[in-house]
Amino acid sequence: MPLLTIGINHNTASVELREKVAFSPDKMSDALQQLNSMSEVKGSVILSTCNRTELYIDASSTNNIVDWLIDFHQVNGDDLKPSLYYYSDEEAIQHLMRVSCGLDSLVLGEPQILGQVKQAYANAKEYGAVKGNLDKLFQKAFSVAKRVRTETDIGGNAVSVAYAACTLAKHIFESLERSKVLLVGAGETIELVAKHLADTGCHQMTVANRTRERAAGLAAQFDGQVISLSEIPQTLVETDIVISSTASPLPIIGKGMVESALKIRRHKPILFIDIAVPRDIESEVSELSDAYLYTVDDLQSIIDQNIEQRRTEAIQAEKIIAVESKEFKNWLRSRKAVESIRDYRRASDCARRELLAKSLQTLSMGGDPEKVLLELSNKLTNKLIHLPTKALQEAAEQGALDDLAVIRKSLGLEDL
Incomplete structure (x- = not known):
């Protein structure tokens, strides 16, 4: 089928x-x-x-x-x-x-x-x-x-904003297991970010949101902490990575706030990834020597490059599939041959056993062994060649030369 x-x-x-x-x-x-x-x-x-x-x-x-x-x-x-x-x-x-x-x-x-x-x-x-x-x-x-x-x-390669943000953080910090991450917002994008971070081994996440209840629901999924937006300045001091995505019309994190946190951190760098539109983090933050700010535009550039790279890789993947699918199709065809061989062997063996039983019965009744064997060989030969002979005749009569050639080849006969 x-x-x-x-x-x-x-x-x-x-x-x-x-x-x-x-x-x-x-x-x-x-x-x-x-x-x-x-x-x-x-x-x-x-x-x-x-x-x-x-x-x-x-x-x-x-x-x-x-x-x-x-x-x-x-x-x-x-x-x-x-x-x-x-x-x-x-x-x-x-x-x-x-x-x-x-x-x-x-x-x-x-x-x-x-x-x-x-x-x-x-x-x-x-x-x-x-x-x-x-x-x-x-x-x-x-x-x-x-x-x-x-x-x-x-x-x-990362092809979603959330995944791109996490991939960027992982590339910069190599391992996120010891990194402390502050997530600003608790919407769908930040939830995806949190899931990707958890998959990379990050387990020190803090969620800051205007509504604590919403933040608590997200933080609970990853054993994270919850703070209010007003607590961000103090939390920045202990934070290595900030990823923000809110619907705020105005920036939540300003240059002065970051500058103060960096001084207390003795200029230990902080990575800021702002995937909000409008922006959550003032663009002037990028002017600070120990603050590294990436916006959604930066991530989109990464995503576009990665999509193009995936398309290139897809060409190779399609070649692999073309080869593998042909191989599987050939296997299916071989299965049909196996079934045909099995059916042919079964029919031949059935004819052999039927004629052998009659010969043994004749021998048990005192028949001449030489005559019995001769009759057995003749009848078995006629039985086995009957259908191939009929197929050869029909192919010849109908002018089906290709069929005739296939049948001759299957019988071990030379080409006409």
Whole structure:
């Protein structure tokens, strides 16, 4: 059965439509059970994220599957069908590999998708929905993703403001385990910054925010401290890195405040990363010799360079996928040969055992051994050459010279 992919993603559908066909975790079991109960489906994996919903299927047809998808989510087919894409065989193989490597993601090369693909596979495996060629395909996709991450730098460059800020801090301080970080603000961007910092081993974070309750909720996730905005001057004295992102219309940290803190620190440097618009940190801070200030514009320049670098790395990743997908396709073809050989051997052995049983019966009844062996060899030969002979005759009569050549080659005969 062919390998098929049906899906929608951020390139083909709006957020509203993607939300309608997303599979929530509590519905995944029912979805896999229903999908695999179809007669044409041999196995399936459902990948559902905020940016895509995809069905990877070992099936003979997609017609009933699309109808099932529409019915399961109770969506309008006229709205959904134009946004769906379909891949089969080698295209389906390449697509899964590209998805797993982050080449089909909204953010090129993002690493989270591989974990989501692995989770989708684990879910399908748990419900007994993935096996055979589909199982082998996912195992191959995981190994290809590992190879791409090892042999290219597709995911090694920061392409979000939050991640770029943390990467910059890590490059300057090498290790953030002993660095004391002050986060100013408690919104989504600062929360992402905190998560990235925690991933790098930073565990000394203080959150300053106008609303302490909001700051407390964020700080609690990372065992951080909480201060008010008015306490920033005193806290700066013990701070190595300041990352700020608030909605304040006016700067929160001024040149004088920083200058005073540096004097008490005996000019031990402080890194300031201002990712707020309008700015949270006065631009004059950069005039101080021991203060290093980067703004959102500086980070965007880094991000643009990194995106271009990822695009360059993606070219190499695509080459790896082209080779690996072709290799997997060849493996699938070889599997068909294995099945054909097995079936041919089984049929031949069945004929052998049938004729052998009759010969042994004749011998047990006192038959002449020489005659019995001669008859056995003649009948076995006729039995084995009957179908190939018929195929040769039909190919010749129909003028199918290519088929005739293939049959002759398989029988060990020279070309005509």
